[in-house]
Amino acid sequence: MPTASALLPTSVESFTKLARFIEENKIALFTTVTSDGTLHSRPLLTRDIDLAGHALWFFLASNFPKAEEWLQGREVGLAYVSSDKTGGYYSVSGRAQVVHDKGKAEELWTPGAATRFPTGADDPRLVLLRVEVEAVEFWDSP
Numbered sequence: 001m002p003t004a005s006a007l008l009p010t011s012v013e014s015f016t017k018l019a020r021f022i023e024e025n026k027i028a029l030f031t032t033v034t035s036d037g038t039l040h041s042r043p044l045l046t047r048d049i050d051l052a053g054h055a056l057w058f059f060l061a062s063n064f065p066k067a068e069e070w071l072q073g074r075e076v077g078l079a080y081v082s083s084d085k086t087g088g089y090y091s092v093s094g095r096a097q098v099v100h101d102k103g104k105a106e107e108l109w110t111p112g113a114a115t116r117f118p119t120g121a122d123d124p125r126l127v128l129l130r131v132e133v134e135a136v137e138f139w140d141s142p
Contacts, residue, residue, distance in 0.1 A: 026045050029080075061116060076131060
């Protein structure tokens with residue numbers, strides 16, 4: 001039988017619990033709402049967890065400046081699923097912020113990112129996405 005969910009506004013306790021989970025389960029399904037109201041999800045690797053700012057950082061490939069404008073300040077959803085037998089599911093809602101900061105991109109850079117951004121942290125398509133977490137919902141089992 002599924003464990004009841006707990007919807008929590010972002011607090012130190014709920015964000016710390018989320019951060020511990022993400023350390024072991026870094027892939028999020030990142031969901032936005034398109035202009036016609038359709039939900040669109042894509043997998044993103046969580047690059048950093050900002051405990052003080054209750055925020056999560058991602059790399060995003062952007063070929064269209066209008067897409068960046070459209071995403072700025074939008075409400076987004078993130079879903080995380082446990083990758084092991086212990087289970088656990090998190091649904092996160094927050095606000096997206098597009099950030100252009102070469103220093104932060106270099107700080108978050110890992111060799112694996114080169115598969116998506118072959119010219120490195122200087123890749124013109126690389127955009128930093130910061131999601132300020134507003135609420136966290138979690139379940140221990142489906």
